[in-house]
Amino acid sequence: MKNNVTIQDLANALGMSRNTVSKALNGKHVPAKTRNAVINAAIEMGYKGYKLAASSEGSLGQKRFLILSARLLMNINYYIHVLRGIEESLTDYDIELVQFSITNSASFSKLKRYLADYKVDGIICIEFFEPEYITQLLELGLALVFLDFPLHTADLKGRYDIVLPESHDAVKNLCLQLIRDEHCQSFGFVGDFRHCRSFYERFTGMKEALFLADLPVDLRFSILNDDSMSYEPKDLAEAIRNLPALPDCFIAANDSIALNILSALKILKVHVPKDVKVVGFDNIAEAKYSTPPLTSFNVNKTSLGKRIISILLERLAHPTQANQIIYISSKTIIRSTT
Numbered sequence: 001m002k003n004n005v006t007i008q009d010l011a012n013a014l015g016m017s018r019n020t021v022s023k024a025l026n027g028k029h030v031p032a033k034t035r036n037a038v039i040n041a042a043i044e045m046g047y048k049g050y051k052l053a054a055s056s057e058g059s060l061g062q063k064r065f066l067i068l069s070a071r072l073l074m075n076i077n078y079y080i081h082v083l084r085g086i087e088e089s090l091t092d093y094d095i096e097l098v099q100f101s102i103t104n105s106a107s108f109s110k111l112k113r114y115l116a117d118y119k120v121d122g123i124i125c126i127e128f129f130e131p132e133y134i135t136q137l138l139e140l141g142l143a144l145v146f147l148d149f150p151l152h153t154a155d156l157k158g159r160y161d162i163v164l165p166e167s168h169d170a171v172k173n174l175c176l177q178l179i180r181d182e183h184c185q186s187f188g189f190v191g192d193f194r195h196c197r198s199f200y201e202r203f204t205g206m207k208e209a210l211f212l213a214d215l216p217v218d219l220r221f222s223i224l225n226d227d228s229m230s231y232e233p234k235d236l237a238e239a240i241r242n243l244p245a246l247p248d249c250f251i252a253a254n255d256s257i258a259l260n261i262l263s264a265l266k267i268l269k270v271h272v273p274k275d276v277k278v279v280g281f282d283n284i285a286e287a288k289y290s291t292p293p294l295t296s297f298n299v300n301k302t303s304l305g306k307r308i309i310s311i312l313l314e315r316l317a318h319p320t321q322a323n324q325i326i327y328i329s330s331k332t333i334i335r336s337t338t
Helices: 007-014 018-025 032-045 049-055 077-089 105-117 131-139 168-181 197-212 233-241 255-267 285-289 301-317
Strands: 063-069 095-101 122-126 143-147 160-165 187-190 249-252 277-279 296-298 325-328 331-333
Touching: 007 018, 007 032, 018 032, 032 301, 032 325, 063 077, 077 122, 077 301, 095 105, 105 131, 122 131, 122 301, 143 301, 160 197, 160 301, 168 197, 168 249, 168 277, 168 296, 168 331, 187 197, 187 255, 197 249, 233 255, 249 255, 255 277, 255 285, 301 325
Parallel strands: 063 095, 063 122, 122 143, 143 160, 160 325, 187 249, 249 277
Antiparallel strands: 296 331
């Protein structure tokens, strides 16, 4: 990464004029798509002037942000890096960060008591997909930013924004590459695509690739169990054994599932990638060291955390603006499983 990134560097990288980039960074009127592209690039390239630009909209004063999740995040490598980005973004602000895990209705009631007793200015929801709880949060009128989101959201009312990795085109393009270069003719998706928006977009990316290649979408090659399935290697081995045949490639909803697919295939004595290829998503640390190393998609997780904060600050500064879905670019990492 270049040490002193300039506005001109951003303009060159984005193929935009210097004036357009400057306007986007300073909150001037530019299309929302342009502004999001500029801010994403500023964060990813390490443009130091961005924090000044983000804070120029007015003094925040002392604030409290709450990170809300459905499980403890500190032991999950992926979210450790996201949280690092969130914390790094707050170093220039007088903002207290509080973490809260919701595992059942009792803990949600405890959260509501906390929100009643303490002033919270914004909530960051990470892996928090329970529609009933989300509806209650939106009714509070607080600014919310979600890292990923439930699939069905048409009835949700409130001010919120969504940040998630770009998945659809990333998976589609890799599948088309495998069809073209590796002669893959069949694909199976492993994971519950109804779990969240990012899983669904990975599933539809695979389906679109098959459609564009004039190949059948045969879901008999997929393992689409709901969240009640453990996706542990033993269970996956049984599920794979019950498929009518092996697809040419498994597309897993994330790396954790993909790594368990590799273990299941080892149990079944199926060779990867000779007999079947395997693709994950997220590029977690273990992907590089699996046997064989796992093909995946990398998202700059620290930049993801920083973007969450920039969107939340923007929502606080402009509370009535339209809800946004912000995509963070994904990079294909080809390894030995394909």
